[in-house]
Structures are given as structure tokens and as C-alpha cells.
Amino acid sequence: MRSIRAAATGAVTLSLALAASACGGGSPTGGGSDDSPRTLTYWASNQGASVEADKKVLQPELDKFEKQTGIEVKLEVVPWSDLLNRILTATTSGQGPDVLNIGNTWSASLQATGALLPWDEKNFDKIGGRDRFVDSALASTGARGEDPAAVPLYSMAYALYYNKRMFADAGIAEPPATWDELVAAGKKLSKDGRWGLGAEGSNPSENVHHAFVFAQQHGADFFTADGRPDFTDDGVVAAVEQYVDLMAEDEVIAPGNAEYAQNQSVSDFAKGRTAMLLWQSASANLKSQGMSEDAYGVAPVPVQSGTPGPGRQANSMVAGINLAVFKNTDNLDGATEFVKFMTSDAEQKILNKAYSTIPPVESAQADPAFDTPANAVLKDTLAKSAVALPQVADESQFETAVGTAIKELFADAAAGRPVTAESVKARLGKAQQQMPAK
Template sequence: MRSIRAAAVGAVTLSLALAATACGGGSSNGGGSDDSPKTLTYWASNQGASVEIDKQVLQPELDKFEKQSGIKVKLEVVPWSDLLNRILTATTSGQGPDVLNIGNTWSASLQATGALLPWDTKNFDAIGGRDRFLDSALASTGVQGKDPAAVPLYAMAYGLYYNKKIFADAGIGKPPATWDELVADGQKIKAKGKSPLGAEGANVSENVHHVFVFAKQHGADFFTADGKPDFTSDKVVAAVQQYVDLMAEDKVIPTGNAEYAQNQSVSDFAKGKQAMLLWQSAAANLKSQGMSEDAYGVAPVPVQSGTPGTGTRINSMAAGINVAVFGNSHNLDGARQFVKFLTGDDEQKVLNKAYSTIPPVKSAQSDAAFDTPAFAVPKETLATSSAPLPQVASESQFETVVGTAVKDLFADAAAGRAVTTDSVKAKLEKAQQQMPAA
């Protein structure tokens, strides 16, 4: 999912499990839509720099759909701080929209509620077929072996954004390819009076995204093959400690960043206050804050050694936004038509250009706009060195508890308290105890 927004995972509890029997067809969809087949309600996620910008992007496209289909779409852009809780409330009450955007990491958790329309072969065929979509995007649509709970809409991957002038002033000729190189470059940048690397230590979802990648690079997973939490293995502990040590030990992340929340590190980077930023598809966000594309470069996120690839050389989660349909919508045919419109080649080009994201529809990537430097790294990363976050029913709780554990560890580092293997393991053990029983 996109880092321009922080995921609203803080209030996810056992309500997901309880919701599994609370949803289904037949109840009013209650999201502002009447029962007319000529009306749909749509909850869009906040993809741009503001809700108002999203409305400016989306409304002309919804008008286009109405002209083509005769179906009016009532739009609400929901901030990421509210979106998941709004969805959970809708799943338990049955009062939701017809169509909605979800962060792709939530797919399995929301699938477990039973509220979303399963995308079986018949439904995929109605929008042009499953094989139109990238495999990496489809991998984050629900539990493997089950019909997907959603359809890929925007695809993203993390990159290392670096300020060209700061690098040149520090005598650094190329971006770092390994974490050791990043730390070494960070010391040169600090010697020139700049902050090396930004982070958002209070941003729970960002914390999870990064420690997931570090875990992959250590050859570890947060869940066992049968879906049980495994947060305290030696490799997971080492991975989390390595990320937090970028502040605690290596001193390349400023201690003030322990309190940073949504978009604060992006703002610092755009203003030239820091040299590097780990972010997903940041071009549109940086442009909106006045940073020219010529001022920065984009490189793959560092790995432990060598170059990004498969196995332990994974350097990004397979990020993105999916579009889903509530199964109790009174206008399922119209909802499928709308999803077909959003995932059609022409619309994929319009929307993904607007948000500097990658079309998860393969044929839409042929547009020359997606061959620029800003798109090259995320496209390559998605294709060769990304992995989906765990597609398990308790994924949303995992984001909450592990992301909070990392937040607490950053707070320790900022306060000068030692971050040790034992303290990291203790935080992760506490997080694991907060996970719901299978």
C-alpha cells in the first residue's frame, strides 16, 4: 500500500474474526447509495497529497464512466487514518459502499470477514481475465488457494530516493547498493552537516514494511508455513535490530525521526533537509511539494550484499492498492462494470500516471510515460525483487503489534536507552502475545 498515507491499523482487533459471520448478502449497502442500478457508492483511498487533489483526479474519470455506462458514482475519498476502521465497521454492520479501495496488505484479513465479493473465474472474466494482471500484484489479493478478495488497481515498490546535490557535495559518486555502503555514505553526509536518512518511527505501517524486507534479507518470515506467528526467531530479531540500529547504533537516522508520522520524512527530503529516503513511488508526492525530478535519483533499496533479486535479496514489499466490491451490494453488475472501467488499459494509464504508480495491468505498462527514471526502479523491483506481506487472516493485527513494537524501539533509541538483542526480542515477544488465537 502507498506510504503517502499511513495505514490505519491501530484499532484492528478480534473484530475481524467476529465479522466473519456478520456479513453477507441481503442487507442494505448503506454507503449513501440507493437501490437503483444507476447508482454506486465508491470509497477511494487517499492517494494524492490531499483528499482534494484526489477528488480533482477522480471526479472527471467518474463522469467519464457515467457517460459510458449511465451509472452515477458517488465518491468519497477516505483518509488512510480512517479507512480500515471504516471498512471494519461496514463489514460488521452491513452498511458499506458498493466499491472500495483497500491497501493490498489487508486483503487476507478482509477476505476472512466474508464481506467482500470473491473474484472467481466468472468475475475475473467479466473484467477481461485474471491473466491481464501482474503476478506480483495478484499475490497480494488474499490467501493463496482461495479466490481473491480484490483486484489490483495501483502497484508500487520501495526505492531509495537520494538528493543528487547532497551526494555530490559529500563526494559520493553513486547511491549505496548495500546497507554497509549506506551507513558509510551516511557518515560522509553527516560530516557535511546534513541528515543522511529519513524514517517515520511513529508510522506503524512504515515500520512493518521495512522490517518485513529486513527479515526477508535475513532469510526469515514473521509467520510459519501454517500461518502461526513466529516473531521471536533469531533471524527476525536480528532483522528488526538492524533496522532500528540505523538510528540506535549507526546514527544515520536522526533521533527526532522517532516521533515522525505520516509524510514527515518525505517533506524533509523534498526540502533538502535529508539526503536519502526509503519510499514507495514517491515522484508525485515530491512534485507536489516542489521538488524537481532532476534534483533526485532513484535506486533500488539496499540489500545485505550483491544486487537485488530473489530469495534473501528481496528489497521491497509488493506494495499497492486493490479495488474490492462488497458482496451485499444491490448493484453487483454495476460494481463489476466499474471495476472493469478502473482496470481497463486506458483508465489504468490515466490513474497511474496521476499517482506515479505502476499499472498492475500488464498491457497498460506499454505507455511511454512508465519508462521514465521515476518508474524504472519500481517496475524492475516489482518484477524481480519484491514479495507480498503475509497473506494470513491476522495480517492487520500483525501490522499493528509489530509496527508498534518497532515504534517503541525507536523511542528507546531516541531516548538513549540501549537497543539490544534481548530488548528487541522482548518487544517482539510482547507483540506475539497480542496476536489473536488461531
């Protein structure tokens, strides 16, 4: 899922337990509020610097689709802060769009509501086949063993963005490849009112994404093999403590970052207030804030030791946006045709270039635009060292509970209160108690 476009993946205030009672989405009359087979409604997530910026990207493509098919697409760009609750409300009320964007980490949770069209082989064949999509993207489309609840649209991965001038001034020749190297570099860079690394301690989604990667590197997960929460596993506790210690112990993150929310760390990096940023496909966002591509480098997210790879050397979640269809839409043929259009090679190139993301359609990745230094890092990460977040029905609650626990730990660090293995375990234990009973 997307951070720069505000990966607020865990902003859940409406219970999925309620949503699970719903059996469909869309509208009883089809096409959202319009029963015309020549009309579709589309909720797009906010991917660019603003809602208006997204409309400028998307509307020409939707007009192109209408010209080709005669089907008008009524677009609404929905901010991340509202999107999940809007979707959950639609699943309970039966009043929703025909087609919508979902953060890929939500796939299994929304799949459990029964509201989304399953993408079985027959449906995949209508859009050119399942094998067009890269494996890492398909891994974040729903629970294992079930037909996907959505189709990959944009793929993203985390990377380390670093300010070239600040590195040179500090005498740092290469970007850090391990966390020890990152801490050492961060201490050299944290001076004169500037800091080594930015973070968004008040952003639950960002907290979960980083903690998940740390946990993978510690050989741990937040769930057992049968899907039960295991937030107090020793490896998970060590991972969260290591992440929060970047502020509490290592002092390479400013205490004020404990209060940072969506995109504030990106802004600090673009303005030269911090020297490093851990972010998903940040180039478009940095450009929108006036930072030249020549001013920063892009490297893989550090690992505990060695180089990024499978297993304990995983260094990113599989981030991205999926395209879903409410299964009780009365315009299923039109919705399917729209998904086919949006995932065509031509549109994949146009849209992923606009958002500095990677096409999940493998053949579209051959375009030279996706071989820039930044994109090469992202592509390599997705292919070799990214891991999908847990595809469990309670994933959304997991992001909210654990992300909020880490937010509280960052608040402790900023206030000078000790952050210890015991305090981390206590917060995570409280988060686990908030999960639905099995």
C-alpha cells in the same frame, strides 16, 4: 499498499474477530444508501497529496464512466487513518459502499470477514480475464488457494530516493547498493544539521514494511508455513535490530524521527533536511512538495550484499491498492462494470500516471510514461525482487502489533536507551502475545 498516501495499513482499533462474524458488506438496499441501479458508492483511499487532490484526479474519470454507462458514482475519498476502521465497521453493520479501495496488505484479513466479493474465474472474465494482471500484484489479493478478495488497481514498490546535490557535495559518486554502503554514505551526509536518511519511527506501517524486507534478507519471516506468528525467530530479531540500529548505533537517522508519522520523512527529504529516503513510489508526493525530478535520483533499495533479486535479495514488499466489491450490494452488475472500467488499459494509464504508480495491468505498462528512470526502478523491483507481505487472516493485527513494537524501540533509541537483541526480542515477544490465539 501505499505509504505516501499514508500507508497506515495497520491502524486497527476494531477487532477483526468482530468483523469475522459478518457475512457481507454493502447496504441492505444496495448502492450504499441509494437503491438505484444507476448509482454506485465508491470509497477511494487517499492516494494524492490531499483528499481534494484525489477528487480532482478521480471525478473526471467517474464522470466519464457515467457518460459511458449512465451509472453515477458517488465518491468519498477516505483518509488512511480512517479507512480500515470504516471498512471493518461496514462489514459488521452491513452499511457500506458498493466498491472500495483496500490496501493490498489487508486483502487476506478482509477476505476472512466474508464481506467481499470473491473474484473467481467467472468474475474475472467479466473484466477481461485474470491473466491481464501481473503475478506480483495478484499475489497480494488474498490468501493462497482461495479466490482473490479484490482486483489490483495501483502497484507500488519501495525505492531509495537520494538528493543528487547532497551526494555530490559529500563526494559520493553512486547510490548505495548494500546496507553497509548506505550506512557509510549516511555518516558522510549526516552533518551541519542534516541527516543521511529519513524514517517515520512513529508510523507502524512503515516500520512493518521495512522490517519485513530486512527479515526476508535475513532469510526469515514473521509467520511459519502454516500461518502461526513467529516474531521472535532469530532472523526476525536480527532484522528489526538492524533497522532500528540505523538510528541507535549507526546514527544516520535523526533521533527526532522516532516521533515522525505520516509523510514527515518525505517532507524533510523534499526540503533537503535528509539526503536519502526509503519510500513507495514517491515522485508524485515529492513533486507536490515542490521538489524537482532533476534534484533526486532513484535506485533500488539496498540489500545485504550483491544485487537485488529473489530469495534473500528481496528489497521491497509488493505495495499497492486493490479494488474490492462488497458482495451483498444490490448493484453487482454496475459494480463489476465499474471495476472493469477502472482496470481498463485506458484508465490504468491515466490513474497510474497521476499517482506515479505502476499499472498492475501488464498491457498498460507499455506506455512510455512508465519507462522514466524512477518508474523503471519500480517496475524492475516488482518484477524481480519484491515479496508480498504475509497473506494471513491476522495480517492487520500483525502490522499493528509489530509496527508498534518497533515504534517503541525507536523511542528507546531516541532516548539513548540501549537497543539490543534481547530488548528487540522482548518487544517482539510482547507483540506476538497480542496476536489472536490459534
